[in-house]
Amino acid sequence: MDRLQITSATTNSAALLDLPWRQPLAQWPSDVLAALPRGISRHVVRFVRLEGRVLAIKEISEHVAFDEYELLRQLRKLEIPSVRPIGVVTGRLSDDGTHLEAALVTEHLAFSLPYRSVFSQALRDETANRLIDALAVLLVRLHLAGFFWGDVSLSNTLFRRDAEQFAAYLVDAETGALHRELTRGQREYDLELARVNIIGELMDLAAGELLDEEVDEVAIGNSLVERYGELWEALTGVEAFHADERWRVAARIERLNELGFDVGELSITTDIDGTTVRIQPQVVDAGHHSRRLLKLTGLDVQDNQARRLLNDLDSFQAATERQEDDPQLVAHDWLQNVFYPTVRGVPRELRRKLEPAQLYHEILDHRWYISEQAGRDVPMSETVQSYVENVLQHRPDEKAILGLAPGEEPEEGPEADYFHYAAADPD
Amino acid sequence: MASVTYDHATRVYPGTERPAVDQLNLQVEDGEFLVLVGPSGCGKSTSLRMLAGLEDVNGGHIYIGDRDVTDVQPKDRDIAMVFQNYALYPHMSVADNMGFALKIAGTPKAEIRQRVEEAAKILDLTEYLDRKPKALSGGQRQRVAMGRAIVRQPQVFLMDEPLSNLDAKLRVQTRTQIASLQRRLGVTTVYVTHDQTEALTMGDRIAVLKDGLLQQVGTPREMYDTPANTFVAGFIGSPAMNIGTFEVKDGKAVVGHAAVPLERDVIGQLTDADGGKVVVGFRPESLDIAHDGAQDAFQVKVNLVEELGSDAFVYGELQSSDADLHSGSSDQVIVRIDPREVPMKGDTIHVTIKQGAEHVFSPATGARLSS
Structure with missing residues (x-):
C-alpha cells in the first residue's frame, strides 16, 4: 500500500508533514508559498516558509530525487558550498488516488542572490567579473573533489556577498555525479558547457533589456574559462626549479593561501643528482582565511569576509601594541x-x-570613504550612524530574495522584469 | 554525418581492476540509430561517455568517420549530447533559443537563420519561431532543446537515458518522437537506456552489454528471435522468456513429465562440461495449449492470469518437477493464452512448445546452440 514517506536526516523534518502533499505542487495554495520561481524550469519548483526557514521544493521522479538528495549530502560532507538537502517526499497520492511525483526538499540559502538579481542591480563589468570569479572558484573546488556537474550555469548557482567579492553555491545537482577523480575530458566538458550557458544567460538578460549594452556577453563567458584555467594551474600545477631556490616552496604555499586555499599535502621530488626540485600540491582545501578566523574568534563566515575581518584584527593588534600577546586573547578582545x-x-x-x-x-x-572625505579618522560609532542613514536603510532586504510573490502574475513585458523581495519573515 | 567505430575500446576506472568496458568492438553505421542497453553497471553509459570524450580510453581506439578521436577533447569531437542542456531563456525568441550557440561560435546571421528555419520545419516549430518560450507547451519546449542540437549539425547525437526523468505517458510519446525525428534527420545516433522495451522500439540495431562485455549486437528482430546467449535471451522481451535447465535423454531435453525434442546437431555441440544437461528457453507466445494427458507436455498450475484485452498471460508453476524454470527475475512460467479461453486460478493447463520455437543453450557457457 502506498503511503506518504519522508526521508530525511534533519531533526525537525516532521514539520514537513504539515505541507499539502496531496496536491500537485503547481496547485499549492498561495498561503503556504513564500514565492514562485522565476524563469522557465524543467520541473515545478516552489518556495515555502516553514518554521522560520525558506524551503525550495522540486517535483521530480523518485530515483532522481534520491540521487540528488544523496549527492547534495555528499557535497556538504566534502565542504563544498551547496544548498542543504532536507529530504525526499515519496508515496504522494492525491485525494482522488492518483500518484503524484516525488519531491526533493532543500533549504533556501539565506542571504543568497540569484544572478539575475545581482545583474539587474546596476551591472558594472566589475560585478560580472566577480560573479565569474566566484563561479570559477566553485567549479575548481567541485572538480578537485571529483564532482562532474553536467549542467553548469549561472541559474544553477546562487551567489552570496563575500566582502567585496561573491561566493558561489551549487543549487542544482540533478545532472551531477561524484567520481574518484575527474578526467580532463569531464572538466573540459563542464567548462565548455558553463561558457555556453553563461553567454546564453547573459544574452537572455540583454534580450530582456536588463543588461547594459556595453557588456560583452561572449567575453564574460570566455573569461570563466581563463579564470578557471589560472586557478586550476595555481592549485595543481607542477613547478620545477633549481635546488638552491628552495624558497619557492614557501612562496607557492603563500600564493595558495593568498588565493584562499590551504595546502594539505605537497609532493616534493628531485631528479637523480638533486639539482632540480619539482613541487606539486596534492591536497588543497578552500577556506584558508575562514578557518583561521574561526579558530581565533569562533566566527564562521565566508573566506573573503574572514580575510577582511582578519585584516581589521591585525590593525587592532598593531594599534593596541599587543603583537607579543596570545593571538586568541587579542582576538577575544577585538x-x-x-x-x-x-x-x-x-x-x-x-x-x-x-x-x-x-x-x-x-x-x-x-569608514574609509567618509574618513577620506572628512580628512580625519572617523570613529566607529559615528561611522555606523552614517552608514545606517546613508546606505543601509536604502538597501533591499537580502535575507530571502526569491522569485515572484504568490498570486503575482509573471510580468508580460521585459521592462517589467524586476525582483520580488519577499515580505518580511516572522523571525 | 559519419560512422562511429569502437576498436577494442577499453575503460578501466582508477583504483579498479576489472574494466568497466572491456575491448568493445562495435561499428555504428552512418545515419544509424544504435541503442546501448543493459542492466545497471553493464558499461553502457561508460561506452557512451568514452565516445563523448568524458571518459578516458585506456586501451584501443574510437573513431568518428575515419578520424581517430581517442584523445580529442569533447568540444572538438563534433558531437552533441542531446537533452543535457535544456533550460530555455524566457526573454529570447524561440529562434534565438535555438540558434544562440551558433551566434557564440560566430556563425553569420543569415546562416543561423537558415539553419534555425530548417530545424524548425522538421520539429514543427516554424510558426513559433518569433514567439517567446513561455507560449510553448512542454513537448514543444523539449523540441526546442532538440533544435539546439540540430542546428549545430553535429556528426553524431548522443543521448544518455533522456527519458528517465519523464513520467510514463510522456516517455512513450517522446520515445516515438525521438525515433521518427532521428529517421527524418538521418544523423548517426547512439542512445543509452536500461529499458529493453525502449531499445526494441527505437533502435535500428541494439547492442546488449553485461559486465563491460558486449553480448550481442543486431536488429531488434534478430535479438528477439536468435539471442546469442542466455543473458540476452532473458533480457530482451517482455514478458521475459521462460528459461530452464533440462536433462538430455534419448535426444530430448527432459524435465519432469515434459520433454522437448532436440535436433541432432544441437546435441552434437554439447561438451563434457555441459554434464549431460542443456538450457532450453521458450517465449510465452511460443506455447500451444495441448489436451489433458498429451505426451511430453508441460503441466503448468495457474497462479495468476493477467488479462490485457488483446492478450492474456498465465503465470504459473511447473507441476511435478523441481526443475529450475524461470522467466526474468520471477520463478514462474509465463504462457500467453487466448484471452477468450482463460483458465481459472488453481487450474492446471498442458502446453507444448511450437515446433522450432525453442532456444537451446549450453549450460556451461550460456552460448546459443540451436541455429
Whole structure:
C-alpha cells in the first residue's frame, strides 16, 4: 500500500508533514508559498516558509530525487558550498488516488542572490567579473573533489556577498555525479558547457533589456574559462626549479593561501643528482582565511569576509601594541570591544538585511570613504550612524530574495522584469 | 554525418581492476540509430561517455568517420549530447533559443537563420519561431532543446537515458518522437537506456552489454528471435522468456513429465562440461495449449492470469518437477493464452512448445546452440 514517506536526516523534518502533499505542487495554495520561481524550469519548483526557514521544493521522479538528495549530502560532507538537502517526499497520492511525483526538499540559502538579481542591480563589468570569479572558484573546488556537474550555469548557482567579492553555491545537482577523480575530458566538458550557458544567460538578460549594452556577453563567458584555467594551474600545477631556490616552496604555499586555499599535502621530488626540485600540491582545501578566523574568534563566515575581518584584527593588534600577546586573547578582545559593538550599533530591524560579517565589511568600507572625505579618522560609532542613514536603510532586504510573490502574475513585458523581495519573515 | 567505430575500446576506472568496458568492438553505421542497453553497471553509459570524450580510453581506439578521436577533447569531437542542456531563456525568441550557440561560435546571421528555419520545419516549430518560450507547451519546449542540437549539425547525437526523468505517458510519446525525428534527420545516433522495451522500439540495431562485455549486437528482430546467449535471451522481451535447465535423454531435453525434442546437431555441440544437461528457453507466445494427458507436455498450475484485452498471460508453476524454470527475475512460467479461453486460478493447463520455437543453450557457457 502506498503511503506518504519522508526521508530525511534533519531533526525537525516532521514539520514537513504539515505541507499539502496531496496536491500537485503547481496547485499549492498561495498561503503556504513564500514565492514562485522565476524563469522557465524543467520541473515545478516552489518556495515555502516553514518554521522560520525558506524551503525550495522540486517535483521530480523518485530515483532522481534520491540521487540528488544523496549527492547534495555528499557535497556538504566534502565542504563544498551547496544548498542543504532536507529530504525526499515519496508515496504522494492525491485525494482522488492518483500518484503524484516525488519531491526533493532543500533549504533556501539565506542571504543568497540569484544572478539575475545581482545583474539587474546596476551591472558594472566589475560585478560580472566577480560573479565569474566566484563561479570559477566553485567549479575548481567541485572538480578537485571529483564532482562532474553536467549542467553548469549561472541559474544553477546562487551567489552570496563575500566582502567585496561573491561566493558561489551549487543549487542544482540533478545532472551531477561524484567520481574518484575527474578526467580532463569531464572538466573540459563542464567548462565548455558553463561558457555556453553563461553567454546564453547573459544574452537572455540583454534580450530582456536588463543588461547594459556595453557588456560583452561572449567575453564574460570566455573569461570563466581563463579564470578557471589560472586557478586550476595555481592549485595543481607542477613547478620545477633549481635546488638552491628552495624558497619557492614557501612562496607557492603563500600564493595558495593568498588565493584562499590551504595546502594539505605537497609532493616534493628531485631528479637523480638533486639539482632540480619539482613541487606539486596534492591536497588543497578552500577556506584558508575562514578557518583561521574561526579558530581565533569562533566566527564562521565566508573566506573573503574572514580575510577582511582578519585584516581589521591585525590593525587592532598593531594599534593596541599587543603583537607579543596570545593571538586568541587579542582576538577575544577585538570581538568583544570592536566587532560586536559595531554590529549592535545597527538598529535591530535593519541589521537583518545583511549577514553580520558582510555588515561589518561594509561599515569598514564606509569608514574609509567618509574618513577620506572628512580628512580625519572617523570613529566607529559615528561611522555606523552614517552608514545606517546613508546606505543601509536604502538597501533591499537580502535575507530571502526569491522569485515572484504568490498570486503575482509573471510580468508580460521585459521592462517589467524586476525582483520580488519577499515580505518580511516572522523571525 | 559519419560512422562511429569502437576498436577494442577499453575503460578501466582508477583504483579498479576489472574494466568497466572491456575491448568493445562495435561499428555504428552512418545515419544509424544504435541503442546501448543493459542492466545497471553493464558499461553502457561508460561506452557512451568514452565516445563523448568524458571518459578516458585506456586501451584501443574510437573513431568518428575515419578520424581517430581517442584523445580529442569533447568540444572538438563534433558531437552533441542531446537533452543535457535544456533550460530555455524566457526573454529570447524561440529562434534565438535555438540558434544562440551558433551566434557564440560566430556563425553569420543569415546562416543561423537558415539553419534555425530548417530545424524548425522538421520539429514543427516554424510558426513559433518569433514567439517567446513561455507560449510553448512542454513537448514543444523539449523540441526546442532538440533544435539546439540540430542546428549545430553535429556528426553524431548522443543521448544518455533522456527519458528517465519523464513520467510514463510522456516517455512513450517522446520515445516515438525521438525515433521518427532521428529517421527524418538521418544523423548517426547512439542512445543509452536500461529499458529493453525502449531499445526494441527505437533502435535500428541494439547492442546488449553485461559486465563491460558486449553480448550481442543486431536488429531488434534478430535479438528477439536468435539471442546469442542466455543473458540476452532473458533480457530482451517482455514478458521475459521462460528459461530452464533440462536433462538430455534419448535426444530430448527432459524435465519432469515434459520433454522437448532436440535436433541432432544441437546435441552434437554439447561438451563434457555441459554434464549431460542443456538450457532450453521458450517465449510465452511460443506455447500451444495441448489436451489433458498429451505426451511430453508441460503441466503448468495457474497462479495468476493477467488479462490485457488483446492478450492474456498465465503465470504459473511447473507441476511435478523441481526443475529450475524461470522467466526474468520471477520463478514462474509465463504462457500467453487466448484471452477468450482463460483458465481459472488453481487450474492446471498442458502446453507444448511450437515446433522450432525453442532456444537451446549450453549450460556451461550460456552460448546459443540451436541455429
